[in-house]
Amino acid sequence: MPAWFPIRFFFLLSCFVFLAGVGAPKLCAAERVQPVRVSSFSTILTELAREVGGDQVRVTGHVRPDTDPHDYEPTPGDLKVVGTADLVLVSARNLEGYVGRLERGVVDKRVLLAVGDRLKAARALDDPHWWHSIECMKEAAALVRDALAALRPEARPGFEQRAAAYRERLQSLQRWARTEVAKIPKDRRAFVTAHDAFGWLARENGLELIALEGFSGGGQPSSKKIAEIIGRIRQKKVRAIFPESLDNPKVLEQISRESGARVGGVLYADGLGTGSAATYEGMYRENVKALVEALK
Amino acid sequence: MRGSPLLRALVCFCLLLGLWPVVRKVTAQGEGAAESVRGPVTEPQNTPPAGNVRVRCRLELTVTGVCRGFEVLHLGSQILQADRVEGRLERELDLEFPEEGVDLVVGWEWAGNKEEAPGSGENAARIRLWTPGDRMEERTVWGTGKMEEVLSFGGKGK
């Protein structure tokens, strides 16, 4: 045995003891702060939960991008995941007809957060598409932050920090949108869409919406309704009508031919899309760009 | 109807001959009426759309500090630019002014040696616009550093 062996042995031993001592509390902390399991039934809320929750959440987005939330029905697989979730997020305001069934599937009703129903800013309109209001989005971010913090109080500083950063981004998006809409002369700010999904966007940006169908859409408008819309387009000298990413644009094309208003770019009405519309900010920008481009 | 077919044909011919001046008169009136309807349809095309009328507006900017760069955009185009404003600036502008009013995007950059506004530490800029009919509207904006605001002038209910 070489003379230096005991020194080397004790050095390694003390290193091991030191590392074990430092590592142990960390392991315990990691065990304590389990990620919050979130089930989301809205593409918008899936993004909000991920943005505000960061690595403290594990989010399952049940409604995929480019899916119509008005027609979505939860699968047995969805209900199984919901049963194990710490927090279930729904858009609410009558957008999802299955909230009652979800409540029965959720063990503790306190974990179901019907975001749209809790928004003070959303009370001004009956429209369930509250996410097209940036003011509503700011409030929704705060609601998700508080719901997560109630479930994981020790992670609250992180939730607060990320919610504040998200709010900042929403504020600069709002400033950008107002500057963009200012490019449209004020006598040309009326626009037509397939269903009544952009009331909030119109209201916050000084635009005027004429919708072919109600809040849910999906139906076939009557010839009387089509004639009425053509009349309003002519009366208000509306320059463009806009198809939606999830709709059949044939009726709008017919209205365009008969009224002289041109068909503008595709709008994202019912949630996030793919590509450049895969994030809330991207979706909102795509919508504003399409409107400004066709109306200015 | 009694009588020979030849007699009946003769009676019909005489009746038509007698009515001919009346038939001519009625037809001529119909043509004239059609012409008077066609006439006015083309007329509105010569009238310019109301929104495209340009009007002269006077804009006055008053700042509390030193403004290092000031610009005004209307419908995405720059209509006014100044590298440095101290105190007051006044300009005449030709704007398309529909009855719904206009949105002006106003951008500022405040210099570091700002004169502080009471209690806020911010600079203030006041914009006055004399719109058609010599109606004056005023907007005030507070801020520091670089900023951009959309200011609405004119329109109904204001």
Ligand SMILES: [Zn+2]
């Ligand atoms: Zn919808």
